[in-house]
Amino acid sequence: MNIIQSCSSPSWGGLEMTALNTSVILAEKGHNVSIFCRKNSRLEDEANKCGLTTYPVFSSKSNIFYSILEISKYLNSSHVDVIHSHISHDLWSISPALYLSGKKPKFYLTKHLASGVGKKDIPHRLLYKKLTGIFAISNFIKDNVISTCPVNPANVHILHNSLSVDKYNIADYNTNSVKTKYNIPKENLVAGMIGRFTPGKGIEDFLHSIKLLEGKLNFPVTFIIAGEASYGEQEYAEGIFNLCEKLGLKDKVIFPGFIKNVPELLSIFDILVFPSHDESFGITLIEAMAMEVPVIASNNSGIPDIVKDGVTGILIPPKQPDKIADSLFYLLNNWEKRVYLGQNGRRCIEDKFNAETNIKILEKYYNGK
Structure with a gap:
């Protein structure tokens, strides 16, 4: 045709x-x-x-x-x-x-x-x-x-x-090498976001949740916020960088910019956070789930079509950094739950997306x- x-x-x-x-x-x-x-x-x-x-x-x-x-x-x-x-x-x-x-x-x-x-x-x-x-x-x-x-x-x-599920396989990547690429110590857990820098994505909420976790984790965690400014929104992106510095998180958060090879970056993620205030769908969510990465996502709009709370991820109310922090703390300290959610997420993508x-x-x- x-x-x-x-x-x-x-x-x-x-x-x-x-x-x-x-x-x-x-x-x-x-x-x-x-x-x-x-x-x-x-x-x-x-x-x-x-x-x-x-x-x-x-x-x-x-x-x-x-x-x-x-x-x-x-x-x-x-x-x-x-x-x-x-x-x-x-x-x-x-x-x-x-x-x-x-x-x-x-x-x-x-x-x-x-x-x-x-x-x-x-x-x-x-x-x-x-x-x-x-x-x-x-x-x-x-x-x-x-x-x-x-x-x-x-x-x-x-x-x-x-998405093309066969392009998303954790076994295709050497996670230690990928961590080295991003200057992340091999022993560190990784939690992060991937997406456009645009208002409503909840980036500020994620930064505030990281701040709330200070002093509560007894193991090293690296946080990543990957992506770039949307068209005409460079000023907003600068505001995000400034907020990160204001919160004293500059040494804890990596901003790698636009990511061409998303599966590679996701291969080192232990948790993906998707705190969008109003999302019709969520491509990053299905990419993470295809890579067996457990997700924490806002319970609004089109997200429940993708994530089943407690089965393929954790759903939280939008605009509540404390709920993000609580969910991060729970999953970062619960390896078995991360594996359970990740495996279920992969099966969900194979079946529905x-x-x-x-x-x-x-x-x-x-x-x-």
């Missing part, structure tokens, strides 16, 4: 990575896949590195007519079977282009984020009318789509984000089955 994956976001996080990974896997399965993206975006750069064809049809919000015309021209000059957008803002360009070109490829939208406003007015009805269906990455998102968007509930389908299975489901929808 000739497939277009679309994502106009200038940022680089789980949403954008999902758009890229979906494209890569579909291409590996023999489909002709191209990406509609924003000019000079991280997605454009990463997709080109993967050998995918990109079309930077999105520019600024003020130039939406440019995007409509570019997409319309592409549709008139190329045969497209499926367009699959990963961000609802793209509908403002793609739907008008479909009206303008008269072309009728299957058109899907994956909703990664919840909407805080209703979209059942006439303009949105016209935009959503062009959709063949909507994929929601969690039950939380599905409920939000049905309540806010002008759609038939029968056309809203759960399709969790997923395996990319091979999800891509087959996606292909069935693309084929109209």
Whole structure:
């Protein structure tokens, strides 16, 4: 099939990575896949590195007519079977282009984020009318789509984000060598976060929980906060570094920046902390669980779709550093529980969040089955 994956976001996080990974896997399965993206975006750069064809049809919000015309021209000059957008803002360009070109490829939208406003007015009805269906990455998102968007509930389908499980194996890494790479003593336990530096991820809460643990642990622990600032949020990242120093944690917390090889870093994690205030899903969570790393995560939004409290991880209320600290203290002192949660987490990913299975489901929808 000739497939277009679309994502106009200038940022680089789980949403954008999902758009890229979906494209890569579909291409590996023999489909002709191209990406509609924003000019000079991280997605454009990463997709080109993967050998995918990109079309930077999105520019600024003020130039939406440019995007409509570019997409319309592409549709008139190329045969497209499926367009699959990963961000609802793209509908403002793609739907008008479909009206303008008269072309009728299957058109899907994956909703990664919840909407805080209703979209059942006439303009949105016209935009959503062009959709063949909507994929929601969690039950939380599905409920939000049905309540806010002008759609038939029968056309809203759960399709969790997923990963290629075979790329996540603890046995593939020498943990002592990885610790040496990050200047971590071999005897130290490791707990940390991985993700974008953006408000609402709970990074401040994690730092405060580390402070609360001071003097309570009788063994060495290294804390890691991996990731980089999201688009336009470098000032926020600087605030995180300043808070770390203000709390006197500079010698206890490592900031390694953006991590290309996430499984490698996770191979030395004893615990992953995911204290997001409002998360539709959580790619880092399923990556950690695939690597048999026990997780501590906020009990909100889409997270309960992934983590079963006490079985595949520990769920805590968001915005409560003391609860993070208590859970860290418990797991850091309980090796058997860490192993139990880690093994269960791996089995959960193999059963529910395996990319091979999800891509087959996606292909069935693309084929109209």
